[in-house]
Amino acid sequence: xxxxxxxxxxxxxxxxxxxAQIVPSKTYVNPNPEPNMKEQYVPLRLVELIGPEVGPxxxxxxxxxxxxxxxxxxxxxxxxYSKIVKLDNQLKFVRFIxxxxxGPGEFIKGGSAVxxxxxxxxxxxxxxxxxxxxxxxxxxxxxxxxxxxxxxxWQKPTVDKKGNIYTFSGNDNTVKAVNQEGETVxxxxxxxEKIYSFLFQKQHLPEKNLSRFFSHSFLEPDRxxxxxxxxxxxxxxxxxxxxxxxxxxxxxxxxxxxxxxxxATEKNKYVSFELFxxxxxxxxxxGIYYLPFVYxxxxxxxxxxxxxxxxxxxxTLYVDYNKAPSYTWFEAKRNGLFYAFITxxxxxxxxxxxxx
Amino acid sequence: xxxxxxxxxAVVILFFLSAFLGISLWRCMHVNRDLAKKIPFITxxxxxxxxxxxxxxxxxxxxxxxxNQNQSLVFIFSRPCTPCNQxxxxxxxxxxxxxxKVNIYGIILNDLTEAYNFAKDGKLxxxxxxxxxxxxxxxxxxxxxxxxKTILMNKDRPALTYLGNLEAEITSKFIAKTRExxxxxxxxx
Numbered sequence: 275x276x277x278x279x280x281x282x283x284x285x286x287x288x289x290x291x292x293x294a295q296i297v298p299s300k301t302y303v304n305p306n307p308e309p310n311m312k313e314q315y316v317p318l319r320l321v322e323l324i325g326p327e328v329g330p331x332x333x334x335x336x337x338x339x340x341x342x343x344x345x346x347x348x349x350x351x352x353x354x355y356s357k358i359v360k361l362d363n364q365l366k367f368v369r370f371i372x373x374x375x376x377g378p379g380e381f382i383k384g385g386s387a388v389x390x391x392x393x394x395x396x397x398x399x400x401x402x403x404x405x406x407x408x409x410x411x412x413x414x415x416x417x418x419x420x421x422x423x424x425x426x427x428w429q430k431p432t433v434d435k436k437g438n439i440y441t442f443s444g445n446d447n448t449v450k451a452v453n454q455e456g457e458t459v460x461x462x463x464x465x466x467e468k469i470y471s472f473l474f475q476k477q478h479l480p481e482k483n484l485s486r487f488f489s490h491s492f493l494e495p496d497r498x499x500x501x502x503x504x505x506x507x508x509x510x511x512x513x514x515x516x517x518x519x520x521x522x523x524x525x526x527x528x529x530x531x532x533x534x535x536x537x538a539t540e541k542n543k544y545v546s547f548e549l550f551x552x553x554x555x556x557x558x559x560x561g562i563y564y565l566p567f568v569y570x571x572x573x574x575x576x577x578x579x580x581x582x583x584x585x586x587x588x589x590t591l592y593v594d595y596n597k598a599p600s601y602t603w604f605e606a607k608r609n610g611l612f613y614a615f616i617t618x619x620x621x622x623x624x625x626x627x628x629x630x
Numbered sequence: 631x632x633x634x635x636x637x638x639x640a641v642v643i644l645f646f647l648s649a650f651l652g653i654s655l656w657r658c659m660h661v662n663r664d665l666a667k668k669i670p671f672i673t674x675x676x677x678x679x680x681x682x683x684x685x686x687x688x689x690x691x692x693x694x695x696x697x698n699q700n701q702s703l704v705f706i707f708s709r710p711c712t713p714c715n716q717x718x719x720x721x722x723x724x725x726x727x728x729x730x731k732v733n734i735y736g737i738i739l740n741d742l743t744e745a746y747n748f749a750k751d752g753k754l755x756x757x758x759x760x761x762x763x764x765x766x767x768x769x770x771x772x773x774x775x776x777x778x779k780t781i782l783m784n785k786d787r788p789a790l791t792y793l794g795n796l797e798a799e800i801t802s803k804f805i806a807k808t809r810e811x812x813x814x815x816x817x818x819x
Contacts, residue, residue, distance in 0.1 A: 326723055331806045335723055335798050354719070354798035619726075620719055 314589040317628040318578075318612055320598045324348075324622040329367025334359065337615060337622055339389045339430065340605050341398070342557065343413055349398060350622070351388045356381040358390060358400065360415065371398065371415035379409055379417030393433035401431045408439055421456060429552060556580075557608040562588070566604035566614075576602050578612075593625065671779060671793045672772045678786060679770035683737060683759035686746045691735060691759055697786040700815025701732055701808060705756070706771065706779040708739040709748055713795055714778040718753065720796040721780070725755035728808050735759055739773070782807055 325334035335354035342348055346363030349371070356374035361367055373380045381388055387403040397418065398411040406423040408431050421439060432440040438451040438459055451460035556562035565579040570592075578591040591612075593602050602623065603615040612625040672678065683691040696702055705721050707714040725734055734756035738745040742760050749758045761767035773779070775793075782790040782804055790807050792800055 326726055331802050331809075333723060333727065333798075333802060333805065335801065336719055352798070354801075620723065 316589055316591050318591050318593045318598075318625040319628040320593075320623050321611075321626045322624040323616075323619075324350075324361075324365055324613075324624065326621060328359065328361055328365065332359075332367045334621065336620055340613060340622065341391045341430065342606060342608055343392045343396060343398075346608075347413065349390055349392065351381075351390050351400065353384065353388070356383050358398070358411075358415075360413075369415055371411050372400065372409065372417070376405060378420050379411070381405075381409070389430040391430035391433070393431075393437070394435045395433070395437055397433075399431035399433055399439070401429070419454070421452060554604060554607060557606065558610065564591075564604065564607060576600075578604055591627065598625075599623070671774070672781070672788055672791060674789060674791060675787050676772075678788075679766070681767045681770050682762040683735070683767075684742060684762060685757055685759045686742065686749045687757070689757075689759075693786055696783050699733060699783075700785065701789070701811040702783045703728075703732055703734045703756075703804075703808065704737060704779075704781040704783060705734070706737045706739065706773065706781070708776055709744050711776055711778070716795050717778045717780070720798075720801040722753075722755045724801060724805060724808075727805055728812075729755060731812060732808055737761065737767075739764060739768070739776075780804060782811070784811055 325337075327333050334350065334352055336352055337350045337359075338353050339351040340348060347368070348361040348363075348365065350359045350361065351357075352359050355370065356372075358371035359367065360369050360371055374383050376382055381400070381402050382404045388400055389403075390398060390400045392413070393399055396413060398413060400409045400411070401407075401423065402409060403423070408421045408423055410418040410421070412418055423441060434440070434451070437454045439453075440449060440451045440460070449460065449462045450458055453459045552566065554564040554566060556564065561582055563581055565581065566576070569575075570577055573592075574595045575592040576595060578593075580588045580591060582588055593614075595602075599616045599618050601617040603617055604612060605615060605622075606613040610626065612627075614623050614625060615621075616623045678693060680693045685691065696704075703724065705717070707717065721734075721736070736754060736756045736758040738748065738758050738760050740760060745758050745760045748754070767773075771779075777794045778796075780792045780796060781788050789811060790804060792804070796804075
């Protein structure tokens with residue numbers, strides 16, 4: 275009897291083992307379509323403010339976008355200067371980069387929508403949405419080139435290892451990349467409508483809303499990952515094709531959003547679909563990213579969802595607005611520190627996970 | 631033509647040229663003085679007539695209070711004034727940087743209720759006041775337009791003035807000049 279039982283158990287285990295799904299390394303299928311709901315909440319504590327004085331009589335007035343290079347130097351686009359402010363890894367002023375103007379290598383005056391990033395080639399890319407160009411500088415601030423901006427790019431420029439610059443068009447829902455010669459090397463179409471079916475169960479929304487296609491992206495070691503705020507889906511674009519997509523919304527958030535959407539639709543109000551307006555890669559760990567800041571009105575907290583590349587919610591970080599300045603806009607995570615704009619103070623705050 | 635005649639001619643020409651230049655210079659100075667009187671705002675080192683301000687916290691400020699301090703900052707604006715809102719970013723920054731060492735007076739050219747409503751939003755990092763007599767205050771500070779005004783006072787005289795919307799470089803200049811004056815005199819009482 276014991277032998278028979280042991281044979282049965284062994285056969286069961288063997289059968290299970292053989293039937294286990296082997297996921298190819300380049301195929302990204304969400305193994306967890308309903309992300310883990312046992313969320314771990316971790317508070318973030320404000321530990322330091324950057325500025326306003328960053329050098330002798332040099333001040334940050336209106337910081338809008340920031341990026342780090344591999345040596346930890348910090349680049350901040352300040353709207354008041356229409357220039358990039360370079361700080362060293364001790365947060366001391368090094369130099370201004372770029373100038374105000376509309377010529378090559380210049381930012382238009384008062385341009386609030388300039389987003390900057392440092393590419394894998396250690397060049398500084400700045401996307402000026404008002405002049406519709408991407409300006410490239412070396413890290414010492416020397417102007418290198420201007421590229422025309424194709425499509426919409428209300429986000430940091432995404433550049434791959436080959437130096438291809440990715441742009442996104444909401445008019446035809448396409449992802450394009452241009453190389454350093456300005457030739458289109460990637461052209462991929464995406465279909466956000468499919469995702470609307472998932473998000474809202476049925477398409478009951480006006481057509482005009484579908485064209486509001488807003489996206490963010492970041493570079494992983496071997497792939498570009500694109501996040502479409504409207505579709506709430508992560509996509510991998512590689513070799514000119516979509517490799518996979520995931521559902522990344524925590525279910526309770528989705529349900530809340532569906533409720534508010536239904537209410538608004540009943541009142542015939544326009545509803546924006548931007549649940550998260552940006553995606554931030556974890557610069558300490560590949561494959562981890564953050565969706566910031568969702569305001570929780572009941573708790574007066576700003577939430578940041580930490581996710582892995584499979585779309586699984588790992589933990590929820592939060593800033594308690596009863597203790598920290600409100601209107602916080604998360605921008606980067608590096609060396610265990612979270613960098614965020616505190617818009618009410620027009621400054622940059624450094625936050626740390628509060629382990630106590 | 632002999633040498634003497636050439637020399638005489640040269641001297642005459644030189645005389646007329648010098649006279650012309652002298653008159654032009656005198657005329658320019660005169661016009662400049664007239665223009666300075668017409669500038670719709672007070673200039674550096676110009677004398678200011680006495681005034682009375684009431685703060686939203688009911689505190690009182692007069693010219694004598696400014697005279698008692700080596701340096702102070704005055705921001706003048708009115709409500710509603712959309713361009714003035716752009717200045718708030720810079721004024722708040724100035725207050726963040728030097729506000730603990732220098733007294734800052736935000737002067738709203740409206741009534742006290744308007745000033746109170748504006749101040750209670752908590753967006754200001756400096757105290758606000760309204761003039762007791764708006765017309766005499768405007769005359770005293772030569773205010774002819776609604777543009778925002780930023781003034782660094784050295785005792786009761788302006789040391790640096792700026793009319794209109796501030797920019798980053800100008801704001802930095804104000805902060806640098808404030809610090810320079812602070813080195814010369816005693817800090818905020």
